[in-house]
Amino acid sequence: MTKNNENIEEIITLTVPVDAGRIDKYLANELENMSRSKIQLLIDEQNILVNDEPIKSNYKVQSQDEIQISIPEPEPIDVIPEDIPLEIIYQDEDIAVINKPQGMVVHPAAGHNHGTLVNALLHHIKDLSGINGKIRPGIVHRLDKDTSGILVIAKNDEAHVKLSEQLQDRSMQRxxxxxxxxxxxxxxxxxxxxxxxxxxxxxxxxxxxxxxxxxxxxxxxxxxxxxxxxxxxxxxxxxxxxxxxxxxxxxxxxxxxxxxxxxxxxxxxxxxxxHTVEFTHPRTGNLMHFEAEVPSTxxxxxxxxxxxx
Incomplete structure (x- = not known):
């Protein structure tokens, strides 16, 4: 069990195929969106166990080690609807297609509590899927802050699952x-x-x-x-x-x-x-194709x- 009593958002388990050196360095290479410093903090808080035992950052992983990473829920962030202009290319009861402007962060995070696409979505769209929690409602995939263009939004959990499957099996064309x-x-x-x-x-x-x-x-x-x-x-x-x-x-x-x-x-x-996205509608099965013109800059x-x- 973890040292702290905080709520756990996600548990990741890995089996190490071969001896691979320090655990913090190994996990930083394996976990795409997690920095080495974040991994070291999780280790210090005993949220990373090897073979059900706490370890230190300099532990050297060995073949067939079982690693369990418990990721605590993020600090709560108040996500409020904001009347931010938003170009909605298409919308029905299951999905919305948005043309995100350059410079807009997709979802709230530390340092970006307001002015995000999610804040705008909460104002303009009544229903959004809840699979990704309160911080990322409806967000199926993301764009970098300074990348403009098309994002597909899920308005219910069933649509979210089916759209995510298309991303995973590479049938959604972007x-x-x-x-x-x-x-x-x-x-x-x-x-x-x-x-x-x-x-x-x-x-x-x-x-x-x-x-x-x-x-x-x-x-x-x-x-x-x-x-x-x-x-x-x-x-x-x-x-x-x-x-x-x-x-x-x-x-x-x-x-x-x-x-x-x-x-x-x-x-x-x-x-x-x-510029373009093509996917199968999660309810009707129809092929959907959308384009967004490049911004004026x-x-x-x-x-x-x-x-x-």
């Missing part, structure tokens, strides 16, 4: 537009490179040996003097996948302050836009690049 540095010589390609946390910076991700399978497909839509416009489709959906993959092939996204160069196009973040950058080419 295509993004990205302005990248450099001029690609080939018209299309596939990037098949595993992604994990960057060992030099735990807040970032990178292509690493032993990372999670990550596959992106791209095709060139337009070429300019020093930039290209790409359409990128996701086969997997890792954190920062498109941004990491395009950096990996040396065509980083313009405006990306984390993975791109400082000398870039003027804007409010990376020029990455979730993105379109303005394209017009300038065309004039300069």
């Amino acid at each position: 295509k993004y537009w990205a302005i990248v540095h450099g001029v690609l010589s080939h018209n299309h390609g596939t990037i098949d490179a595993p992604i994990g946390r960057d060992p030099k910076n735990r807040q970032q991700f990178t292509v690493v040996t032993g990372g999670k399978e990550s596959i992106s497909h791209f095709r060139v839509l337009e070429r300019f003097k020093d930039y290209s416009l790409l359409e990128v489709s996701l086969e997997t959906g890792r954190t920062h996948q498109i941004r990491v993959h395009l950096k990996y092939i040396n065509f980083p996204i313009a405006g990306d302050e984390v993975y791109g160069p400082k000398k870039t196009l003027k804007g409010n973040g990376q020029f990455l836009h979730a 993105f379109e303005g950058a394209l017009e300038e690049l065309r004039l300069d080419s």
Whole structure:
């Protein structure tokens, strides 16, 4: 049992296949959205057990060790409806399709209690699925703060489960537009490179040996003097996948302050836009297809690049 009496949000169990060194480092590589410092805190609080026993951060995991990670519920955050303008492309009794603006955080978290997409959803949409709890009602998948474009929202739990299954089996098709540095010589390609946390910076991700399978497909839509416009489709959906993959092939996204160069196009973040989505409606079984035009800043950058080419 855990040392503390806090409510547990999730329990993760792992069986270690081979000897793998320090447990904090091993788990940081295995758990995509958890930093090494967070893992060390869980260990200190005896929320991580090995073979039902508490351990220290320097414990070296061995083949066939059984690891149990108990993740406490987050500190309560008051999520209130806010009358924030929201572009709802489509809505019925089961789903909504939203065109998220650049600069909007998807759901509340530390430092972002207000002004998020969830705050806006609670004002504009009466019913939202509760599978992800009070902090993320209706949220099936996410976009980075500075990525604009289409998000699919579930309005009940049955729709949420079926949409999540389509993400898992890769039948939901998502295509993004990205302005990248450099001029690609080939018209299309596939990037098949595993992604994990960057060992030099735990807040970032990178292509690493032993990372999670990550596959992106791209095709060139337009070429300019020093930039290209790409359409990128996701086969997997890792954190920062498109941004990491395009950096990996040396065509980083313009405006990306984390993975791109400082000398870039003027804007409010990376020029990455979730342009289209295609999925099966969770109730009717009909094929649904939606598109969202790029925001004005993105379109303005394209017009300038065309004039300069």
